[in-house]
Amino acid sequence: MYQADSNIRKRLLVARLPVMPQILLKLIEHCQTEEIRILALAELIAQDPGMCSKTIGMANVSTYPRNGRKIGLEHSLTALGIDSIKNMVISESVFQVFNSSFFSNSADLRFFWQHSLETAIVARAIAEKMRYPHLEEAYLAGLLHDVGRLALVTTAPSEYASNFLAKDDEMLCAVEQRTLNTSHPEAGSWLIESWNLDSFMADSVLYHHDSMARLESAHPLVRIVRLAHQLSSTGDDRSVKDAGLLCGVNVADLEQISVDAKSKVRQSADALGIDVAGVKDLSELSARDPDMPAKDPVNQQLSDEVRNLMLASEAGRSFSRPLGEAGLLESVSRSARMLFDFEDSIMLLTSGTGKALVGVPVGEHKQRLTEFSVALAGGGLLAEVVLQRRLAFVGHEGNPLGIAEEQLRRVLGSECLVCLPLLSGQRCLGVMVGGVAAWQVNSLQRRERFLRSFGEQAATALETALGERGEASRRAASVAEEYRETSRRVAHEVNNPLSIIKNYLSILSGKLEKQEPVVSEMSILNEELDRVGHIMKSLADLKPTLRDGGAEVNRVVRDIVRLFRDTEFVPASVQIVAHTQDLPAEVEGSADTIKQVLVNLVKNAIEAMPTGGEIQIANGGHVNRDGRLYIEISVRDSGPGIPQEILEKLFSPVLSTKGAGHQGLGLSIVHNLIKKIQGLITCRSGSSGTIFEILLPVRRRTYQGVPGR
Template sequence: MPPAPINIPPDTDLPSLPQIALRALEACHSDASFRDIARIIDTDTALCGRMLALANSALYRQANPVKTIEQAMLRLGIRQIESLIITASLRQLLVRLEPEHWQQLRDFWRHSLTTALIARALARLTRYPSTEEAYMVGLLHNAGELVLMSSPADHPVAEYPASELGAALCHHWGFDRHVEDAVRYQQESPDSIRDAGHLVKLVHLSTRLALADSGGLDAAHLLFGLTSALTREICTGIEQDVQSLADSLNIDLSGSGDDRPARDRLFREVVSTAMIERVMQDMPNDLPFDDVMLDGLRHLTMLTGRPASLLTIADRELTLREATVGGAPAMTIPLDAPQSLVTRAVETGDMLVGDADSDKATVLDRQLMSLLGTPTLMTRPVVTAEGTGGVYVIGLQARASAERYRELLTLFGRHVHRRLTEPAPAPDSQHLLDQASRQLAVRRQVHEISNPLTIVRQYVSQLQRRLANPDSDTETMDNDLTIVREELDRAAHLLEQLREVEITSLDETPGDDPITDLNDELETMEALFRESLFRSADIESAMERTSASGLVRARRGALRQVVTNLVRNAVEAMPEGGRITLQTDAPVWQGTKQWVELTISDSGRGLPDSIRQTLFQPVASTKGAGHSGLGLSIVKQIVDDMEGIISCKTGAGGTSFRILLPAAGKDQ
């Protein structure tokens, strides 16, 4: 009989160490990569739980629940992640924990992270198919303790054991039943779980080893046949890893550390962010460049209460545009030989502080100080990739006060830069957003329908030539007709999706085998392209297949879409002919996984700059009528859905796409 459900809201306020929230928020503000931000969040049970709950909620209705933080981040986006961290931090800052609770929270963090790292190591050692799932469950296994820690003693949840509360949270966060079981049965005896699922045994053993349980070594031998020496070696290495990570995050695990400095910094970061959002939310979304910069000056004065001026960039010159005190005299400064504070700020991209008494103060610096009526200047450059933008300058009474404004100016500049580079939706236009979303869905499906039809057209052309030859092999033609029928079925399936216009991710054709031999599929498609597409475009092709197994965990229809999109792009990039190489390689090891590598290369002129800057994003097509600019974005989405990795290398000598697909053994 299944256990009765426990009523725990999925957004339950679970506390995090302020050092983690602060570092994650700083990473968001510094435009760090998804992977760098994920590495920080991946160490904290509460933030991971919040992110998984949001990513798997009805707000982001998707066909498949996310299971890792990187997947959740791709679904939510940086802006939503930043909002989530700020909200969680604000909630936590409103709660005053006693000093012993902070030490308890540090101990919890160390235990959860140690359990997660041990679970990942054991999963790799015992060949559990998903090491990252083992890590995530290890990190979240004790979330029930956080619920009890943050709830009053008379709360209804207090009557449940922590393992049951943790299992209930995993259910709310979108995990499968086998994950709930691993959390629920973590405290069972080793004898009682000897024949339980692999993940149940992994989590049980990991938590015992993380606690340095005296019976942990015996359990390791009983459950997985591991020797005491090997188990001790694993635990010792992970203990060092946890300490190293704690040091990098300024978390004192000795018990003598004070978390107040981190809480104070987190408070300032959150308040500064809230001030920026509140003051600048009335900035119109459709302002031209100059107006964005000038409106930013007005908001900067409101935020800092200091006199300020703005110099904008045009044709490698700075022009004084406006000052909040007095008038702005005509002033143009070349950027060719940067000496003054403002020109050096543009060249370095740094916030600089200068005093009238400094030997480095130029005449221009003193002019700006006189204009603002202050003895000290502080700059905040905002420069786009195209070299546009400008420099904001605020006047200060002393250099010592600059640190007070540094955090605020950093966030302010980031906000202005975002307004300059990211087109925002018009106010009160949700219906336009919905319409644009539907149009994008239709464009995606129309683009994908063209792929099976392209294959059908090429096979029909091939069949016509074979029918004209009386010596053609009937069996080969039957195989060709089978492929034509499969591709027509796929087109019909895509048309059905288009009719419903409810696309969350590219579905697979029903009945597709989830494991495909990449070598065989690529060989078939290369022969097809060579017979029709390559010959008419004067393209020379080559196929280099690995001698190792090419089995991958991917459906044939998805692979065909990826290869067809990339090959068509390559052909279109070489209007005067050239060479295309299709290559597979295996085994490839990256991280903790085994992959099969697919490389598609051409000898064209490389991708244009406009495409490189928005690679794998839907863009306006550069190919003219009949093209919608979606090919690479769809390729990226399909590869992500297959849990693969795609990268691109391009230059004057051609373009190469490298795709890593999860390897699948013959026994799978």
């Protein structure tokens, strides 16, 4: 008799159940497609007890909160999400390839797979005959009725490997009890109970070997699984008939159900490439007390190291996807639970000052974690993890805990804590705190190198995400600054038409008193009000918006001269003269844009001649520059000229020297507007005055050719 493992039930909770390699290959193939369909994955997973168990178990824990514990693969896969499904498939594949247990050979799983799938199909058919409303629940209960055998061979391969393919009878259960102090029905039931499903599925697994008489009044699901197991396991007509009485299904129907189920299993095997010929011969031997095989610790260590290396590499690839900071932290937490069997986890990040750890509101503990902070200068185990950059296991040796560690342990509801520093180069970005049972600590200590590698992969991805957040903050600050600059520009530009409107209102008042016509003045007021609206609209766009269409330059020049002449804006000592062409000259850009440019230049010219002078606005005609045609507009004044130090920075926003009410933006706005319509502007200045020369691109037209005669 072998020493029974007192922690067998605890070990069952973290057992990695083997999966048929053919199904893993199909799942990997699906996960590599651009569009992953949940329904297709569910159909595949529904054919394998190991992967089905993993999926439902993962989806029904606190890490994946949902409304109620629902039965169904589609519900479970939807709750997990595509990224978690990919991680689960890949990690299970790697674990299985590098696990040294007997089931690395697919032939060992064929009979178990065939029997489980046949039982699932039979259970669904019986449920349909009984009008049991939960057909998928019956199917899954049948598929998982022997999942305890997978769990036992994974948890205790040395003790159970030789009996994994033994006949499933009372002898098997007796040997299981002698060697492991439990049986596969108990193990499977215990495993399913840990999922907290709102179902009698665990009971159906626990009682599938009980006598018919004992189950007469049991829940329908328990009777369905008992009959399905009996029908899939034996050809004894008497036993099948007795089992059929449990569910009120006659022998003829049961025979047809059995034939149909066997046919469907063969179809699935063919589709997956599983050779099931002669697999029943694998289960002809009765159970026996096992021989303990010798282990090769060196090969086992090598296998574990290579496996961990591959899993860490895959975790890094998973974290490198564009998830955002919150999505990345959620992904790290889920991956840690999947790879290290954490009950739950908490993320603490180093504060901006580097003097404290602060909680990150991820998962179920959002409110509490938002207010959680640990000062690094205050000492304690968490501070040591950060400052000494070392992994720590807290609470497993009975050492007294600090308040912070005790709080985290209570939040997670765990016996012990695994405190993993998130190290990126020489920088510690924070700590991931995982909750585990005391019996898990020794196993995790042996995987310390893997834990550290995982933490480094997570930290590298987190550093990138934090950098992106910093860049986003900088972009937001840039937009805010641009908005402030645009606001200043709008305030500056609106002042021009408002001044014109104010002066014209004064003229309008005088004409109305004399009962003179005011049609011209009203037209100008409407134009200036439209210009105010256009300038204000540019505030919403952050940058000046240019209206579509072209502008006739001569008309704009004449309008500008009339605006300044007719109002009190131009002192009597300043003369303003226009020189235009007889032929129309249409340029790119709107009339509002050209008017905005000229108003700024004329205002500057007026302010440059406080004692009076002359301003000339001239259309110099066409200019060919680098193969493109322009119209030249010049604004000349007879002022004292612009000092060299100002001329050097003429078109940059500067602090105005003109006093209150001036912001130093006028020429910067002029330059930007000209640039927007792909024009050019230059300035020449001397003691005899200043001239601004503007090249405005001639508007391109599409001419229709004249047919030849």
